[in-house]
Amino acid sequence: MKAGTGPASPGPAPSPGASSRRPRRRRLVDDLKAYAFLAPYLSVFILFTVVPVGFGIYVSLHKWSTTLGNQGFAGLSNYATLVEGKGYYGGEFYQAMWNTILFVLISVPLLWAIPTALAYAVFRSPAKTLWRILFFYPSVFSVTAFGSAWGLLLATNGGAVNAIFHTDIHWLTALPMAWISIDLATIWATMGFAFIIMYAAVTQVPRIILEAAEIDGARPFARFRYVILPLLRRASVVVVVIETIASFNLFAQDQIMTGGGPGYDTTTISMNIYNQAFSSFDIGGATAAAFLLAIILAVIAFVQLRVSRRGA
């Protein structure tokens, strides 16, 4: 894995002939040449990420309608409304936030544990390529494709699962089944990514360590728990951070499978923000909500990385 072996310190390698005693004009020419290479990237990045985010901050400080545009300066009131839980969307912001956190708390551990267990199982099994394909292939489904498919599989009337088991379970229209269904579909469709990362990490565990443990009489589960798992720390952190961010963004499969219901019970923060911007046309408030979420996410990612480093 070449990517993992790169030097930890960022910054460029000094190119040959680049001494600090170059004539000033020569140095300027070198700088210009380097920035010519960076120009396409930086111009796209500035034009379509930096400037929009700056504009977004401006919009979030205004009463801003999605259709009518600027309706006047509002200061921090968009943020205050959300934090205080006032108003239609302010009140639902907390509910949606709680729904999302609930989903994250259930899905992230599963999206780590299941791929990790499977990665070790595949590692110990023959026909590795077959399993690898089997666990990764649902990645070809887009989020709307697997969402609509699972919505039909689990439909109460005429759904395949109820038809096969001759049951009458309200998979999508009652709690807690609605969350279980969304989790099931999400794990099915997206765990391939985590699986591949964990599998790559398992294959990096030095064979000699495993054989030593085996000769010492460690059972497969003990080898997994006490030999392999500690060595998967780095890959696990990657998976947990990626899955946390992905789970916080839960939107399309939820929208299609349950429409945020029953009631408001599976409406996530992304859906709340989307509705605020495109159903109530309050894009100023929606942008404020998005930034608030971004700050929360940044804090969580920071804490996760911090905790994982301290424990190492």
Place this chain on the structure above:
Amino acid sequence: MATATIAGTSSRGAHAPRRRRFMARRSLSRLPTLAVLSVVGVIMVFPTIWIVSTAFNNNGGLATGNLLPTKPSLYNFRELLNVAQSGQPVLRWLLNSIGVSVVAAVGVAVIDSLAAFALARLHFRGSKAVFYVVVSSLMVPFIAVLLPQYLWFHWLGLLNTYGALILPYTANAFGVFLLYQFFLGVPRELQEATTVDGAGPFTMWYRLFVPLSMGITATLALLTFMGVYNDYFWPLIATSTPNMRTITVGIEIVAIGQYQTNFGALMALTVISVIPMLIVFVFAQRRLVEGVAMSGLGGV
């Protein structure tokens, strides 16, 4: 893989009988593992078989619990692709998705390769600052950028155009980071050889670094293609007319629209949407898997 070969050769040494006993016990202990894998494997395959079977079943749009079509037919596809009947330009959606993803993938490959080369191999003032900006932009969650981008494209008057569907994808910090790591590993001697020939940085990039990084650049392009093709939120808000929709958005329109109860047509659309991705997957499965593995390990 390398370690596996070494272990394999050592088994032919003095401890061969003991090794063999180990191997025998090991294959026995594999049985529960295989059982678990098989159960999960069936769960993984079952939905897809059902999707395909429902798509090819002419059952008045109703679903069944059957894993084989009771009345095999192309009826659902014919109904779906007939724009006059369905009112949905499904083929147009598909072409939009493919076109946008291909252009974005090629754009990312070129733009990121240029940027990564400068960061990894050229000596210039401000290189550290640029590097940190690129890496920290990886941490910005998409929701914080999405609505501002919508507002910005609205202001530019570019909503509902191909420009809106492509441009936001073309600065890909992850790609820069991936190629940067690769370029750092290119031996100094190779670069010196081209410098001695009197080649400028562009020639060096084009003649040496581009050919050397073909594999990883192709992986980056493939991952970008998949990401853009399957992206949903941005094309949903950036487009508004049926002709500008991508297939991913189209599925949602059909799913919560008039075909809500027509399982067959919806699954036919799902099957159609997966075909380009499936082609990519079949031809580049190994490369994709390696790319994901590398991206994860190199990411932190």
